[in-house]
Amino acid sequence: MRSNDVHTHRPPSLPAKTALLGAAAAGASLSANVPEPQGDGPWPAIPALDEDGPAPTMPYPAGKPNVILIRFGGGVRRLETILDPERTYCPFIYHELYKKHGVCFPNVEIDSSPGIETSHGQGTLYIMTGRFAHYADVDNKPLSDRFVPKVPTVFEYFRHSYVVPEHQALIINGEDRINEDFYTFSNCRPYGIAYRSTVLSLFRYKQFLLRDALEQDRQGRRPLTAQERAEKTRQLNEMNSRDYRRDANGQPIVNPVLDDFWRDWRNYYGTSGLVNPRKDRLLTALTLRALAQLKPRLLMINYQDPDYVHWGNRSFYTRAISIIDEGVREIYSAVQADEYYRDNTVFVIVPDCGRDSNRCMPVPFQHHFNSRSSREIFVVASGPGIVGGGVSVRRASPHQQISVAGTIGKIMGFPTPRVDAGAWVLEEMFA
Numbered sequence: 503m504r505s506n507d508v509h510t511h512r513p514p515s516l517p518a519k520t521a522l523l524g525a526a527a528a529g530a531s532l533s534a535n536v537p538e539p540q541g542d543g544p545w546p547a548i549p550a551l552d553e554d555g556p557a558p559t560m561p562y563p564a565g566k567p568n569v570i571l572i573r574f575g576g577g578v579r580r581l582e583t584i585l586d587p588e589r590t591y592c593p594f595i596y597h598e599l600y601k602k603h604g605v606c607f608p609n610v611e612i613d614s615s616p617g618i619e620t621s622h623g624q625g626t627l628y629i630m631t632g633r634f635a636h637y638a639d640v641d642n643k644p645l646s647d648r649f650v651p652k653v654p655t656v657f658e659y660f661r662h663s664y665v666v667p668e669h670q671a672l673i674i675n676g677e678d679r680i681n682e683d684f685y686t687f688s689n690c691r692p693y694g695i696a697y698r699s700t701v702l703s704l705f706r707y708k709q710f711l712l713r714d715a716l717e718q719d720r721q722g723r724r725p726l727t728a729q730e731r732a733e734k735t736r737q738l739n740e741m742n743s744r745d746y747r748r749d750a751n752g753q754p755i756v757n758p759v760l761d762d763f764w765r766d767w768r769n770y771y772g773t774s775g776l777v778n779p780r781k782d783r784l785l786t787a788l789t790l791r792a793l794a795q796l797k798p799r800l801l802m803i804n805y806q807d808p809d810y811v812h813w814g815n816r817s818f819y820t821r822a823i824s825i826i827d828e829g830v831r832e833i834y835s836a837v838q839a840d841e842y843y844r845d846n847t848v849f850v851i852v853p854d855c856g857r858d859s860n861r862c863m864p865v866p867f868q869h870h871f872n873s874r875s876s877r878e879i880f881v882v883a884s885g886p887g888i889v890g891g892g893v894s895v896r897r898a899s900p901h902q903q904i905s906v907a908g909t910i911g912k913i914m915g916f917p918t919p920r921v922d923a924g925a926w927v928l929e930e931m932f933a
Contacts, residue, residue, distance in 0.1 A: 555662075555692035562664040562799055566915055567848045567886050570801045570837070571656075571906070572830060573629065574853040575622060575676075576808030577876070581859075582823055584608055584880050591820045592827035595882060599834070599849060601892035604884030605931055611900040612855060612877040620876040623647035623682055625854030625903070626804060630655040630685065632907030632921030640746055647681045648746050651688040653920040656907045657699035658687055660800050663916035668700045669759045672798040674788050675703040676806040677780070684747040690920065695749065699802075700757050702788045704775075705741070710764040711773055712738040713756070763795055782807040782822065786829035790836050797842060800914065805829070811857075819857075848885030848913055852906050855879065879903060883931050887913070895930040902926065 574583070582591050584606055590596045600606045612620055612628065617636030624637050624647075631653045639646040654662075657671040675682050683705055687698035712734050718724040719731060726734065745754045771778035779787045782805050789803055807822035830851070837843040859875040881901070884890070895901075904925040911918035912927050 557696075558661070558663055558665050560664055562666055563915070567846050567913060568799050568801070568843055569848050569850060569910055569913055570803070570833065571629070571910065572826075572849065572851045573626060573802065573804045574826060574851055575626075575804050575806040576810070576822060577620070577622070577625075577855045577857045578808050578823060578853050578879075579857045579859065579875060580608065580878060580880055582820060584882065591823040592830075594827050594831040594834075595851060599830070599851070599884045600882045603890050604849070604882055605889040605893045605895060607881040607895050607901050607928060607930075609896055609900045610852070610879045610881050610903055610905075612879065612903050614872070614877060620855040620872055621647075622679060622806065622809065622854045623649055623685070626682060627651055627685060628903050629852055629854070629906050630657070630802070631688075632656070632904045632918055632925050634904055634922065647679070649681070649685065650747070651685060654688045654690050654693040654697075654918075655685070655699065656910050656918065657800060657802075658690075658693040658697040659911060659916050659918050660914060661697040661699075662693055666799055667759070668698060669757060669763075669796050670799045671699040672792060672796060672801050673699050673701045674785050674792065674801070674803045675701050675705075676782070676785060676804055677704040679804075679806060680705045680744060682804060684745060686747060698755075699800075700755075700760060702760065702763070702792060704784060706760070707764055707767065709738065709741050709754070710761060711768070712741070714761070714765075759796070763791070766795065767791065782825050782829060786832055789829075789833055793833070793836055793840065793843065800910070803829075803833075845886060848888060849883065850906065850910065850913075851882040852903065853879040881906065881928065881931075883928075887933055888931055889933050893930075895928075897930075901928060 582589065584590065584592075584596060584600065585608070587596060587601075612618065612625065613634040615634065618624075618634045619636075627637060627649060628634055631651050633653050635652045637647075637649045637652075640648045640650060657673075660666060661668070661671050673686065680703075683701045683703050686701060687693070687695050715724070715726065715734055716731070716738065719726040742754050747755075749755050767778075778784060785803055785805055789801070792798060792801070805826045807825060808819050810822060811819035830849075834849065837847050856876045856878045858871055858873045860871075860873070902922075902925050904922050905928050908918045908921045908925055909928040909931060911921075912932070
């Protein structure tokens with residue numbers, strides 16, 4: 503055993519569908535009388551949770567850390583990331599965040615129960631909710647990922663516990679998975695829409711441009727021709743029709759603070775789309791501006807570009823890992839240079855899913871076959887209160903991807919009462 507390896511022996515995880523009642527992320531005990539959910543939901547009513555509760559009155563404590571949750575998205579294998587320093591395509595994450603300043607859980611898995619898929623939208627929701635579940639499109643449309651979180655997300659738990667504006671519970675999303683823009687709240691009381699997160703994405707920017715152009719026209723500041731007005735109205739209506747998570751009046755949710763953010767973005771990058779970065783570099787650029795302007799407390803960045811390997815070129819995959827790594831390096835440097843975040847920010851990195859290891863295929867690392875390696879992932883963490891020095895945490899039974907939600911709750915000091923009872927908080931992470 504290497505000196506920086508920590509081996510723990512915990513009981514095997516409980517069944518992935520076991521409900522949790524009254525257990526905070528800080529480690530409250532489990533109730534013996536918790537009802538089992540029926541299938542994939544709705545989850546049985548828990549009176550303490552399913553009634554309207556008082557709104558939070560306490561601001562987020564100054565001594566509590568911020569959290570930047572990085573979805574190492576698009577699906578990545580351990581082999582090209584954290585297993586071997588000679589073969590990693592993410593040297594900053596491996597050598598700096600993990601080996602110098604952090605801790606790695608190299609044996610994290612996604613449940614293999616029937617209906618638990620290894621794909622991006624599902625993996626994102628497993629991370630955000632702390633529960634494995636089968637997800638289907640809201641209208642049961644094939645090849646569509648319009649999902650609704652089955653239980654509250656970490657953002658809802660966070661904002662239900664503290665007085666935090668929605669733009670400080672922020673998701674940065676990519677341009678190729680627009681449906682993930684709408685994973686911002688569940689239908690679970692006393693959580694739900696009032697405690698939602700909000701999203702920055704290229705899709706949201708395009709919506710803002712259309713809304714703003716039509717508003718300028720209505721005010722007579724920048725008149726449009728009848729043809730221009732009709733075309734912009736058509737485009738906006740088409741974009742709004744993709745939003746299946748609206749307010750109580752059926753209207754798309756608009757945030758004035760984010761509108762100001764987009765005005766500043768427009769002043770810098772213009773409206774052509776040819777100047778601003780694209781793909782995962784766009785997510786990094788949005789994150790750097792959000793840190794400077796919006797000051798999020800809980801931030802999730804949904805990187806995605808490794809998935810371009812589906813087009814058949816191996817380098818699309820390995821190069822995309824490197825681009826994410828470079829983005830994380832830039833974000834980490836920005837955090838260290840900002841007094842608001844320096845020495846007060848925890849990084850947590852976890853993939854949405856792994857990838858296959860099929861040497862019989864021209865490109866051996868897909869992920870839609872639910873193979874063993876497509877369920878094998880990892881977690882890297884670094885920051886105040888986190889074990890440092892390159893500790894590798896191993897135990898007899900694998901850690902679970904769904905443990906991330908409760909772990910973030912413990913880091914930030916809020917309860918996560920509907921995470922899965924078998925998830926366990928990643929206790930070995932804490933110094």
